[in-house]
Amino acid sequence: MMKTSRSKPFQLTCRVPGDKSISHRSIIFGSIAEGITEVDGFLPGKDCLSTMHCFKQLGVRMERISPTTVRIYGSGIRGLKEPAAPLDVGNSGTTIRLMLGILAGIPIFSAVVGDESIGRRPMDRVVLPLRKMGAHIDGRGDGRFTPLAVRGKALKGIRYNSPVASAQVKSCLLLAGLQAEGTTTVCEPALSRDHTERMLPAFGGLLRIDGRKVSVRGGQTLHGTKVCVPGDISSAAFLLAAALMGPDSQVTVEEVGLNPTRTGILDVLRQMGAEVAVEETGNWCNEPVGRITVRKGDLRGIIIGGDLIPRLIDEIPVLAVVATQAKGTTVIKDAQELKVKESNRIATTVNELKKLGAAIEETEDGMIIEGPVTLRGGVTSGHGDHRIAMAMAIAGLGSEGEVTVTDPESIDVSFPGFAEFILKIQQR
Ligand SMILES: O=C(O)C1=C[C@@H](OP(=O)(O)O)[C@@H](O)[C@H](O)C1
Numbered sequence: 001m002m003k004t005s006r007s008k009p010f011q012l013t014c015r016v017p018g019d020k021s022i023s024h025r026s027i028i029f030g031s032i033a034e035g036i037t038e039v040d041g042f043l044p045g046k047d048c049l050s051t052m053h054c055f056k057q058l059g060v061r062m063e064r065i066s067p068t069t070v071r072i073y074g075s076g077i078r079g080l081k082e083p084a085a086p087l088d089v090g091n092s093g094t095t096i097r098l099m100l101g102i103l104a105g106i107p108i109f110s111a112v113v114g115d116e117s118i119g120r121r122p123m124d125r126v127v128l129p130l131r132k133m134g135a136h137i138d139g140r141g142d143g144r145f146t147p148l149a150v151r152g153k154a155l156k157g158i159r160y161n162s163p164v165a166s167a168q169v170k171s172c173l174l175l176a177g178l179q180a181e182g183t184t185t186v187c188e189p190a191l192s193r194d195h196t197e198r199m200l201p202a203f204g205g206l207l208r209i210d211g212r213k214v215s216v217r218g219g220q221t222l223h224g225t226k227v228c229v230p231g232d233i234s235s236a237a238f239l240l241a242a243a244l245m246g247p248d249s250q251v252t253v254e255e256v257g258l259n260p261t262r263t264g265i266l267d268v269l270r271q272m273g274a275e276v277a278v279e280e281t282g283n284w285c286n287e288p289v290g291r292i293t294v295r296k297g298d299l300r301g302i303i304i305g306g307d308l309i310p311r312l313i314d315e316i317p318v319l320a321v322v323a324t325q326a327k328g329t330t331v332i333k334d335a336q337e338l339k340v341k342e343s344n345r346i347a348t349t350v351n352e353l354k355k356l357g358a359a360i361e362e363t364e365d366g367m368i369i370e371g372p373v374t375l376r377g378g379v380t381s382g383h384g385d386h387r388i389a390m391a392m393a394i395a396g397l398g399s400e401g402e403v404t405v406t407d408p409e410s411i412d413v414s415f416p417g418f419a420e421f422i423l424k425i426q427q428r
């Protein structure tokens, strides 16, 4: 159980755990590269540990030098071995979709399973284009859902116009493309996070980027390197939102990733009237890093949609919480992708916030929120979804009564240590 209630004004300067997307990719690239990769600032969250575990099952030797430092001894993609047991991705969509791009092209058989939530999430978005490349993948519902079975085959490059702006789809196909004959090109309808494109050159890989189109040539050899992982802006978002749940609070997050494909949350908070200051302090492995400070202004409702959505997709549940405190109407649209996350995040966000008295309605592709509303206490569920559990805990910081989250365990998927931050905020 996690309980939160209205916080007194507070000032917090902190760092957050490593970026989840970059941590996954550091393990994946380190595992298919030749030589040693050292990862600093690795996120020891359950999802990234699932990625580590899967690649260990594929025969990659890895050492945890500390909870956030990992050394990987890569033997190249051809050094991966047939796993003796099913690869278990747990709750992680990123692990399964990116790993499938690798498994599809190496001459081994593998079975891939995950938890109940993964079992509801669509895999055809990667299975269908991988099959076009020559992959042999079967599974439940003709390969739409886990469990999946992969028999690695020689792949050929394709040009793929993805119907969804998804970094998981794009990255999966680029990883498959690295092993395919010829060139693989992925074009997406809006730019999704580009961590794969930024990390590949750090491992000595080549790619061509032309707007929303990325191409890689097959047969490249990657070389191990040193990766420093910035703080996760998606985790920072919960703390920034905490500063907006009452008057006179301020939160500064240091050494956090500022990749423009991830900073939609900052644009939105500014547009809503919050004071947002950003200072870029460095560049770690092609990723901009810096300091973000947020203070409340007079918040107003806005329309959030279009190309902005992929730039803040994981922040929408907590943005909805902030919107309950903004004057007027906030419309979130073009966000149907939320339905296929760890939970149906349109339904879970709306239903849980309603329990706290929010004026919020579900729409086909998002939600509409009227504010400001004084939230009341209540008992909420995260539906096994880390982002929903954290969003509800943040809602409690602005509520009249106490908010209980019945299942906070999922939070460890992306933000170990979140409970300690809440304690700090509540003790001030
Ligand atoms: O590539 C990644 O690391 C991720 C991509 C996004 O998913 P989609 O690619 O499905 O949009 C995001 O929601 C997820 O948390 C991480």
Ligand SMILES: C=C(OP(=O)(O)O)C(=O)O
Residues within 6 Å of the ligand: 020, 047, 091, 092, 093, 094, 095, 314, 341, 342, 387, 414
């Ligand atoms: C959607 C998420 O992750 P994944 O798709 O990797 O499960 C998330 O972390 O919010």
